Amino acid sequence: MHFQLASLNLSEAAPDLDADGALAPETLFAKGDSALAKVLHRGPFHSSSTVQNAAYASFLETPIGIAVLVLARRLISSRPSIAKNWSLCKKYLENTVKIACSAEREIDEDGCEVLYGRAGLLYGLLYLKKALNDFSSSSIFSSLQEDFISEYYDSLKGLVSDGTLQQVVESIIIRGKHGSRIYSQEFRNHRTPPLPPLMWIWHGKRYLGGAHGVAGILQVLLSCPNVVIEPHLVEIIPTIEWLVGLQDLAGNWPTKAPSNYREGHQVNELVQWCHGAPGMLILLTTLLRRAPGDVPQELRDKIISSLRCGAAVVYEQGLLRKGVGICHGVAGSVFALLAVSDALDADSEERPYLTFALHLAHLATFYESFTAQGHMRTPDHPWSLYEGVAGMCCAWGEVLRRMGSETLRSLECSGQPGYDDLFT
Ligand SMILES: [Zn+2]
Numbered sequence: 001m002h003f004q005l006a007s008l009n010l011s012e013a014a015p016d017l018d019a020d021g022a023l024a025p026e027t028l029f030a031k032g033d034s035a036l037a038k039v040l041h042r043g044p045f046h047s048s049s050t051v052q053n054a055a056y057a058s059f060l061e062t063p064i065g066i067a068v069l070v071l072a073r074r075l076i077s078s079r080p081s082i083a084k085n086w087s088l089c090k091k092y093l094e095n096t097v098k099i100a101c102s103a104e105r106e107i108d109e110d111g112c113e114v115l116y117g118r119a120g121l122l123y124g125l126l127y128l129k130k131a132l133n134d135f136s137s138s139s140i141f142s143s144l145q146e147d148f149i150s151e152y153y154d155s156l157k158g159l160v161s162d163g164t165l166q167q168v169v170e171s172i173i174i175r176g177k178h179g180s181r182i183y184s185q186e187f188r189n190h191r192t193p194p195l196p197p198l199m200w201i202w203h204g205k206r207y208l209g210g211a212h213g214v215a216g217i218l219q220v221l222l223s224c225p226n227v228v229i230e231p232h233l234v235e236i237i238p239t240i241e242w243l244v245g246l247q248d249l250a251g252n253w254p255t256k257a258p259s260n261y262r263e264g265h266q267v268n269e270l271v272q273w274c275h276g277a278p279g280m281l282i283l284l285t286t287l288l289r290r291a292p293g294d295v296p297q298e299l300r301d302k303i304i305s306s307l308r309c310g311a312a313v314v315y316e317q318g319l320l321r322k323g324v325g326i327c328h329g330v331a332g333s334v335f336a337l338l339a340v341s342d343a344l345d346a347d348s349e350e351r352p353y354l355t356f357a358l359h360l361a362h363l364a365t366f367y368e369s370f371t372a373q374g375h376m377r378t379p380d381h382p383w384s385l386y387e388g389v390a391g392m393c394c395a396w397g398e399v400l401r402r403m404g405s406e407t408l409r410s411l412e413c414s415g416q417p418g419y420d421d422l423f424t
Contacts, residue, residue: 033073037081039066045088054100054171055111058120059127060386060418067093068124072131074152076140086152093128094159096121101167109179112172112200113207114216114419115274122168123220126422129160165228169221173232176200176217176239183257192261196242197235199257206257209270210279210419211327214243214257219283222290223422233294240287241299243280244306251313252277271317273332273416277310278318281336282420284310285343289423304344311340315356319363323371323379326391326416330364334395335416338402354402361399364392385417 044063051057051064059065067089073079074086100121111117132153135141141149158164176198183199183206199206200217207213218236221229229236246253252268255275270276284303287295295303318333326332337357345351367389370376379387385394394417415421 029077033077033079033082036066036069036073037079040070040081040085045085045092049088049092051092051096051099053111054096054121055117057096057100057118058114058116059124060114060120061116062120064093064096064121064124065418068128071156072128075131075135090156090159093124097125097159097164097168100171101164107174107178109175109182109200110202110204112175112217113202113212114220115211117202118168118172118175119217119220122165122172123223123418123422125160125165125168126220126223128156129165130422132156132160162225162228165224169224169228169232172200172217172221173198173235177235179206186259187261190261193245194238194242196239198239207255207275208243208246208253208257208280209255209273209275210282210332211274213275213279214239215279215283216419219279219286219419222283222286223420233291237287237291237294237299240283241302244284244299244302247280247306247310251309251311253280253310270328271313271333272320272322272328273336274327277314278332278336281307281310281314282339282416285339286420288343307340307344311337311344311353311356315360318360321376323377323382323387324364324367324389324392325379325384325387326395326419327386329379329387329391330360330367331391331395332416334361334364334392334399335420338395338398339415339420341402358399358403361396364395367392391417 045067051062056062057064059068070082070085070089071093073082100118112119114120114123135153179199179201180195180197184195187195196214198214198218200214201207202212205212208215210216210219218240221232221236243253246258248254248266248268250268252271253276254266254268255270268276271278273279273282284307288300288303314333314336318330318337320329320333323329324331326335334357337353337360341351341353341357345353367376371378382388383390385391398414414423
């Protein structure tokens with residue numbers, strides 16, 4: 001069963017994409033709604049259903065993503081399948097938020113990562129908040145009946161209020177501090193560089209990258225409104241500084257937190273969003289964009305040099321053999337280079353990092369022949385957003401938009417979908 005957005009296969013819902021006008025936004029939205037309807041038909045949304053554990057409540061890999069999309073689409077779509085499931089999806093999300101915010105007797109540092117856990121739920125709430133904000137500032141808002149606004153807009157505002165976001169954030173931060181204390185105990189008899197004030201685990205391992213690790217969790221935390229996240233910058237910024245210090249000489253990062261700083265230089269082989277430089281680069285650019293006044297000049301300089309070094313390794317190794325998807329494929333490399341372009345290209349007319357991204361995006365157009373020749377593998381979900389061609393389509397669209405495409409200029413696509421697309 002496919003409830004996960006990350007592996008949702010849209011091709012079965014869109015067999016006639018070669019028709020004229022197939023790429024028009026209204027056609028694509030209709031196809032998307034139709035795919036949602038099919039998933040809803042098989043989905044877990046009934047009156048008594050609920051998420052059992054907030055550690056499995058993410059936007060990308062659990063039914064929460066479907067619920068969030070239904071709530072957001074209902075604001076502008078009256079398609080029967082969406083209207084019919086709206087209340088159940090709202091209840092499902094409300095129950096999940098309640099579980100995520102409820103006090104627990106024993107805190108552990110697990111279950112907070114983006115792909116499955118609490119940071120993924122937080123992303124879903126932020127996505128919905130953005131949809132509500134966009135809706136309230138749209139031209140149709142003032143012409144709508146009060147009943148509609150009250151039922152479908154006002155009733156969702158509490159679910160994504162700063163107070164609710166604050167509770168989910170607190171739950172993640174408390175676990176991060178707990179994880180940091182345990183991590184520090186492992187070094188109590190050693191002289192080490194300063195250890196991070198926040199640390200989490202996933203399946204017992206201290207991952208660092210975008211999908212399961214520290215970088216992905218911090219990325220979503222930094223995407224929260226200022227009033228929510230400012231009290232926690234005192235822990236977040238030193239944790240990011242610690243991550244910068246782990247970059248190796250080639251420009252990449254380890255998959256996991258070091259267990260012994262005396263191990264010396266190691267080779268970090270994975271250069272992909274889920275593990276390695278791409279996820280780190282997106283986080284570093286987000287910090288510069290979201291909290292510029294809170295980053296001391298010395299750290300800012302370190303981050304810029306880290307971005308240059310990391311972007312070089314992503315460009316050199318970013319034509320990945322695992323396919324063109326976002327998670328461990330070329331699209332993830334392209335989104336990382338576009339993020340670096342946003343941060344550093346303003347200083348140069350040549351826009352070198354956009355050029356790097358464009359080159360990889362162009363090479364990815366040959367993915368079928370690379371695959372046929374055995375240079376590239378076919379992923380498990382070849383059409384999906386995070387493993388397959390759908391993610392690469394988003395990356396191609398993003399590159400074209402930055403090149404000035406008239407067709408795409410009006411679209412609000414900016415950044416990696418499901419991760420780094422909450423702010424323009
Ligand atoms: Zn991956």
